[in-house]
Amino acid sequence: MKDKIAKIKVGFSVGDMNGIGPEVLLQSLSQTDILDLFTPVIYGPVKNLLFTAKHLGIDISFNKIKKPEDSHPNKINVVDFSDNIPEIAFGELDKKMGALAFLSIEKAVSDLNACKIDVLVTPPINKEAIHSDSFAFMGHTDYIDSKVNGNAIMMMVSKELRIALLTEHIPISSVTKKITKKLVQDKVLNIHQTLIRDFQIEKPKIAVLSIDPHAGDGGVIAGNDKDIMIPALREMQDSGVLVYGPFSSDSFFGSLEYKKYDITIASYHDQGLIPFKTLSFGTGVNYTSGLDRIRTSPDHGTAYSIAGKGLASKDSFLSAVFQALDIFKMRKTHDEYSKDKL
Numbered sequence: 001m002k003d004k005i006a007k008i009k010v011g012f013s014v015g016d017m018n019g020i021g022p023e024v025l026l027q028s029l030s031q032t033d034i035l036d037l038f039t040p041v042i043y044g045p046v047k048n049l050l051f052t053a054k055h056l057g058i059d060i061s062f063n064k065i066k067k068p069e070d071s072h073p074n075k076i077n078v079v080d081f082s083d084n085i086p087e088i089a090f091g092e093l094d095k096k097m098g099a100l101a102f103l104s105i106e107k108a109v110s111d112l113n114a115c116k117i118d119v120l121v122t123p124p125i126n127k128e129a130i131h132s133d134s135f136a137f138m139g140h141t142d143y144i145d146s147k148v149n150g151n152a153i154m155m156m157v158s159k160e161l162r163i164a165l166l167t168e169h170i171p172i173s174s175v176t177k178k179i180t181k182k183l184v185q186d187k188v189l190n191i192h193q194t195l196i197r198d199f200q201i202e203k204p205k206i207a208v209l210s211i212d213p214h215a216g217d218g219g220v221i222a223g224n225d226k227d228i229m230i231p232a233l234r235e236m237q238d239s240g241v242l243v244y245g246p247f248s249s250d251s252f253f254g255s256l257e258y259k260k261y262d263i264t265i266a267s268y269h270d271q272g273l274i275p276f277k278t279l280s281f282g283t284g285v286n287y288t289s290g291l292d293r294i295r296t297s298p299d300h301g302t303a304y305s306i307a308g309k310g311l312a313s314k315d316s317f318l319s320a321v322f323q324a325l326d327i328f329k330m331r332k333t334h335d336e337y338s339k340d341k342l
Contacts, residue, residue: 007039007073008328010321011117013104014044016130017088018097019302020312021123022052027314028321029076030060038325041068041117042078043108045085045100049078052088056310068116079107090308098129105140109147112293119294119324123317124301138169140297141288150291153190155263156272156299157287157323158280162263163272164191164289175268176224179211184232188243188265194289195262197334198327207252207261208233208245209271215246253279282315285323294327296320 015021026049029040042049046062053060063075071077081103086096105122112120122140137143145152155164166187167178188206195204211224219226229246236243247257249266253275258264266272276284277299284299298316306312 007037008119008325009068009071009117010038010040010324011068011108011112011120012040012042013108013120013122014042014049014101015104015123016097016101016126016302017044017048017052018090018092018094018129019124019126019304019307020300021125021302022049023056023307023310023312024298024314024317025123026053026056026058026060027312028318030058031318035074035076038321039071039073040076041065041071041111042076043081043104043111044078045081046078047082047085048088052308055308068111088308091304093126093129093304095129095132098126098135099132101125101130102132102135105143109144112295113148119296119328121317121320121324122295122297124298124303126302126304140295141168141286144288144291144295148291148293148295151186151190152288153187153194153290155191155194155287155289156276156280156284158276158284158299158319160280161258161276163276164263164265165269165272166265166267168269170269172268172270176211176222179224179228179267181228181232184208184229185236188233188236188241190290191263191265192241192243198289198331199262200330200334201262203242204262205260206241206243207247207258207264208243209249209252209264209266210246211267213250214248249275282313283319284316285320287323287327294324294331296324296327 012025046064062078063072064080065071065077086094086100108120111117127139141152141154153164154168167175192204195201211229212222215225225246233243233245249271252258286297286299288295298320300316
């Protein structure tokens with residue numbers, strides 16, 4: 001009877017197969033009863049997946065398919081790549097493995113866009129290995145943003161907190177050039193809608209961290225907050241958005257101020273990721289919010305130093321899977337409810 005009810009199809013790219021991505025993927029999918037929750041569709045070479053499973057002693061089998069439409073609801077399905085597949089060398093940076101990682105994510109995102117899979121979970125890539133003329137992006141988020149309708153925002157999610165970024169993988173010297181009043185307002189509104197639609201928070205409370213230390217100390221240190229951030233937030237407050245700040249980041253987390261808000265928006269990458277990984281590392285999820293389609297990933301990288309040693313924890317990867325499932329269900333409920341109100 002269960003098979004007659006369409007389960008959510010979760011697509012998985014393979015990431016950099018010389019890292020820990022395939023290990024945490026296979027560990028997660030080998031869990032008892034995991035196939036009762038969703039139908040997995042992996043995009044990658046069965047040969048390499050079997051090699052990794054055997055090397056790590058993971059008892060798992062695969063259903064080789066050509067397209068997601070052929071997937072079996074109670075099996076681990078693999079859209080197999082069989083041509084010119086590099087051999088795994090755990091812990092090694094390999095441009096050929098980077099090319100395979102790109103092929104995997106390219107096929108998966110294409111099928112995500114075509115609604116052949118419902119959500120996508122991506123193991124980590126090595127940015128140096130994958131970088132090429134075909135993949136001239138700073139990471140998954142930028143690539144997916146270029147392919148999927150919407151405006152992507154990097155959002156880190158855990159049980160403890162949520163953090164989103166105004167700017168992402170750019171040099172610190174470029175941050176103040178990038179942040180404008182329009183960027184702040186566009187991203188706050190984007191995040192505001194995400195919290196309503198994807199997390200079912202009816203009236204989100206949003207905290208925003210300052211650009212400069214101490215929010216510029218009234219312009220004594222610098223004028224970025226005085227001239228850009230404060231006017232941007234005041235206009236949004238006047239329009240009814242519950243957005244607060246800018247807060248000085250040096251004491252915001254240590255004082256537990258973040259617990260008063262549904263999300264904290266950081267001005268730049270390390271301002272948000274350092275506290276997030278300090279408080280939530282190993283259980284956090286990277287969610288690409290603001291798009292028509294759903295993609296999540298774990299909060300860690302390829303971890304070459306422990307790849308192939310059976311030391312990697314699957315916890316963050318499993319959290320990414322469950323977060324994708326939850327967002328899919330919450331978004332569907334929100335959209336159906338919104339239609340009924342029209």
